[in-house]
Amino acid sequence: MAYKRQFYPGTTSPAVARRRLMDPKVKLQKLREVPIEDVVKLMGHRNPGEDYKSIHPPIEEGSEPDCPIRKLVTPIDGAKHGDRIRYIQFTDSVYFAPVSPYQRAWMYLSRYRGIDTGTLSGRQIIEVRERDLEKMAKEFIENETFDAALTGIRGATVHGHACRLDENGLMFDAWQRYLWDPKRKEVKYVKDQVALPLDKEIFVGAPASMEDLKKRTTIFRADGVDMRDDKEVTKYQHRIHKLRTLGGYQPFKVKGV
Amino acid sequence: MSSNPPAEYAGVPLPEVRITTTRLLFAETTEKVLNGFEEIEHIRQVTMSGESLPRKINSGPNKGLDNNHTQRRTIKVGGKDVELTTLVGNFFIELDVEDDMVLDETVGKIKAVCDAHIEHGFNLEIGRYSKYRPTLTDYRGV
Incomplete structure (x- = not known):
């Protein structure tokens, strides 16, 4: 009998959400549109339109050593071009963020190749070749795993995931990388992930309601599930x-x- | 010969009111709450704590850059300038009261101020949460 992959046990809503995020066959729902130029600016590794810097010649040039494993593995796009490895790091609030760092690791590893991810208490870093990273980052900022108020894009000083929310309902950030825009009723980023002020405000949409988040979250909590x-x-x-x-x-x- | 520590302690364990807010307060709300407390008698001192807001970016590639956090600013409390360095989440109010009736009355007034200005709720407790006489650490750096 062929082995059928299993993801997570349980019948409650966080258990179902965990299974759903980990299953690569499930297409994650897109909730917002953020242009790729803005995603590049938010990460701050290169300027939009600038060439990708490389750390080795393209694989097609044939300078690779003769190795059976290298022949076996299909390189991801960035590896083919010899891109640098860059990162994006998300912080997830304990107040019913759509996903939490540990499930991010499970989800990333289940869905993508050629990545290195690291889990810490409140944040999850993902390291991958630059051009692949940009595609992934855009996907993860736009899809259901990101909430404008309870998920932060933070490269350093990520402190805030276990702090109380501020009066606008946003997760605490000592560097105030994002602000609440009362006119548009949306969250806007004014600094990149390492707190360099951006030359334009980047809107990442409106936060979801607590009611909706409690249904979608992967977090078990005594005051939730x-x-x-x-x-x-x-x-x-x-x-x-x-x-x-x-x-x-x-x-x-x-x-x- | 030793110098005196900078803090002034009551020397006796006076009652203390601890207010823990459900949400971290903006500078504007903190200013309103503190000015509300200014009107109340029998308050000996108010200590606040919360999440620290650094003046400069303190790590990463942009270390040393100005942080420019909109909530790190000077507020006016009872006509005096107070520099806020945190997003406040707790107030510890030491009361100079001698009997339960005055205590209840003062706590009632404190609660009324909080009800008027803290929109998202708070938790109020009476007890003793900080020290009331100097210890060795007060002499550090004196």
């Missing part, structure tokens, strides 16, 4: 905990769990 209310998820967590406690790095040696 409690993880203990999902029997299957709890069982799975207990099993991992037990295997890790009893077996350390050799969980397969623990019998009867």
Whole structure:
């Protein structure tokens, strides 16, 4: 019997949302339109229209060593051109952000090739070849995993994911990279991800309502959906905990769990 | 011979009101709340805490650049200039009261000020949350 890939257990809404984001067959919903020039400006790695800098000659030039693995793996577009590796980093608020850093890692690794991602308490960095990164960044700013108020694009000083929201409902940012625009009722970025002031304001749309976010989030919370209310998820967590406690790095040696 | 620490402590554990706001307050709201407290008798001192707003960008490739955070500014409290360096989320109000009746009355007035100006809600508790006499750390750098 062919193996059918499984993603996450559970029946509650965060469990279903986790499964959905991880499944590469599910097309994520696009919620807003941000031009690619603006995405490039927000990241601040190059100026829009500027050539991509390279760190090695294009693979097609044939200067690669004779290696069976290199022949086996199809390079991503940026690797073909020898692009630099650049990054984008998202911070997700604990106040029902659409996704949280750990699920971002699962989602990225499940959906993309040629990436390196790192999870920290409140932020998730993704490193990839520059031209591929720009496409991915645009996708992730425009789709349902991004919320204008509760997701931040922050390269450094990401502090804020576990802070209370401000009076406008925006996640705290010590560098105030984004502001609330009361006229348009949207959030606008005025600094790039490392706080360099932008030459124009970049609008990333209106924040979703808390009601909607509570339905969409992947976060289990005592004041939302409690993880203990999902029997299957709890069982799975207990099993991992037990295997890790009893077996350390050799969980397969623990019998009867 | 030792110098005195800069802070002035009551020396006795006077009651303290702790207000924790549901949302972090903008400078404008903090100014209104503090000016509301100015009118109330029996308040010995007000301490605020919250999330720090740096004056300069303090890390990354643009370290040293001005931060220009719109909420880091000087507010007027009782005619005096107060420089705000945080987005305020807690007030600790030390009360100079001797009996429960005055305490209740003062707390009622504090609550009324908060109700009038803090839109998104707050939590108010009475207890003792900070020290009331000098300790070794007060002498650091004296």
